[in-house]
Amino acid sequence: MNNRLLLLGVLICTVLLMSGCAGKKHSSPSEPALSTDVQTETYEEDEGDSQPDALEGMNRKVFSLNDFFLTYAFTPLNTVYTGFFSPDMRNGFSNFYTNLTFPARFVNALLQGKFVKMGQETASFALNTVFGMGGFFKVTRNMDALHASPEDFGQTLAFYGLGHGSYFVLPVAGPSSLRDTCGLLVDALLLHPLAWLQAGAPYRVPMTVHEAGNTISASLPTYNAIKADSFDHYTSLKDIYFQHRTSLEGQ
Amino acid sequence: MKRILFFLCFFLCSAGVAAIETPTQFIQNTVDSVISVLTDERYAAPEAQDEKYTQLAQIVDDFFDAQELSRRALGQYWRLFTPDQQNEFQTLFLDLIKQVYLKKSITYSGEKVLYNQEMLKSDLLAEVATTLIADATNTSIIYYMIRPTPSTPWKVYDVSVENVSLIKNYRSQFQSILQNNPPEKLLAILREKTNE
Numbered sequence: 174m175n176n177r178l179l180l181l182g183v184l185i186c187t188v189l190l191m192s193g194c195a196g197k198k199h200s201s202p203s204e205p206a207l208s209t210d211v212q213t214e215t216y217e218e219d220e221g222d223s224q225p226d227a228l229e230g231m232n233r234k235v236f237s238l239n240d241f242f243l244t245y246a247f248t249p250l251n252t253v254y255t256g257f258f259s260p261d262m263r264n265g266f267s268n269f270y271t272n273l274t275f276p277a278r279f280v281n282a283l284l285q286g287k288f289v290k291m292g293q294e295t296a297s298f299a300l301n302t303v304f305g306m307g308g309f310f311k312v313t314r315n316m317d318a319l320h321a322s323p324e325d326f327g328q329t330l331a332f333y334g335l336g337h338g339s340y341f342v343l344p345v346a347g348p349s350s351l352r353d354t355c356g357l358l359v360d361a362l363l364l365h366p367l368a369w370l371q372a373g374a375p376y377r378v379p380m381t382v383h384e385a386g387n388t389i390s391a392s393l394p395t396y397n398a399i400k401a402d403s404f405d406h407y408t409s410l411k412d413i414y415f416q417h418r419t420s421l422e423g424q
Numbered sequence: 425m426k427r428i429l430f431f432l433c434f435f436l437c438s439a440g441v442a443a444i445e446t447p448t449q450f451i452q453n454t455v456d457s458v459i460s461v462l463t464d465e466r467y468a469a470p471e472a473q474d475e476k477y478t479q480l481a482q483i484v485d486d487f488f489d490a491q492e493l494s495r496r497a498l499g500q501y502w503r504l505f506t507p508d509q510q511n512e513f514q515t516l517f518l519d520l521i522k523q524v525y526l527k528k529s530i531t532y533s534g535e536k537v538l539y540n541q542e543m544l545k546s547d548l549l550a551e552v553a554t555t556l557i558a559d560a561t562n563t564s565i566i567y568y569m570i571r572p573t574p575s576t577p578w579k580v581y582d583v584s585v586e587n588v589s590l591i592k593n594y595r596s597q598f599q600s601i602l603q604n605n606p607p608e609k610l611l612a613i614l615r616e617k618t619n620e
Contacts, residue, residue, distance in 0.1 A: 260560065261560075264559075264560040314562070403597060404597045404598070405597040405600050405601060408597045408600040409593055409596070409597050411596070412592065416593070417587065420586075
């Protein structure tokens, strides 16, 4: 297995645990939607504290590279890809991979003691796998009782009080934080069924690449819309990332 | 006589209540009007697009609260703007928000809107949670509303899509611009953006 990568992940996590705990501030950031005292909350609030970006210089460089990659390398490929596969097919792939990563959501719900969520995830996984052709069709889409916000290891770390550390832009994968990057490594290397396959298994690499490509392809229109509507694309995406993570942590 | 008075009272009261829309009615009426224009055959032709846009712009004219939007988007920097700059910012920012909203609306292709929950925070603050049901995905959209007095109509001061607040997002960007630039610079950028 990827022993070296694993070791790297554990190492980063340890460093973070030792240094990054200070980042957590519990002024109920989990409920951006439900502010009661609007006057004081909204007018004077500064996002700087809750959105640490100690690595901004490097992040902006990686961000520009990613943007260049998306615009000039990925977009042409994507035109071919979307021309070949219908939206229904691409959505089916997306459903399939989401269903496949059930173990990460289940284990992370367990680690946070969210038992209702474990039940919802298990039931969704069973129904979609059996009646949705291995997860290709999401038969539980309109079953509201089974909908749970997805858990990941980054949220588990947050649950136990670890702060983001700093915003961190990953090559290709894009917005993340130091903490969530550790989470991503744990989820991808320990809890992803494709990582359980033998290193030489023929489907492992192509499926991982396809999963990533299909995901980026699905988010490309949103990415472009945000780019067009923003004044400072980098800051806009950073804010969206942190708002999104805060909302997930609160659920 | 008493009975007549009672009925009169009852009638007047209910009429009074009906005159002011509830938060959900307010959102629903606007969304329905927008959809009816978007699906109107008369505006389907390419040469009718300008007319369609004018119609839509009129509908959303009273949808947003310009001052509330602007104060929230500028946060602590609001006080650094002179009254004239504040006024100009309000006008430009409202234009921008309307543009963003209409640009999203124009891509409408038969999505359904579910009105899930209405929350009255107080007499003057409310939230309406909706779900936009498209072919492949359901998107949660929450409208945040405010009114200056209980007898005035509601207006929207923020919209959050999948729990990401639009105004907070603009605030983070404005803050990053205003940290190193004077208000005039932001106004110049806004002027350029809304003229595109």
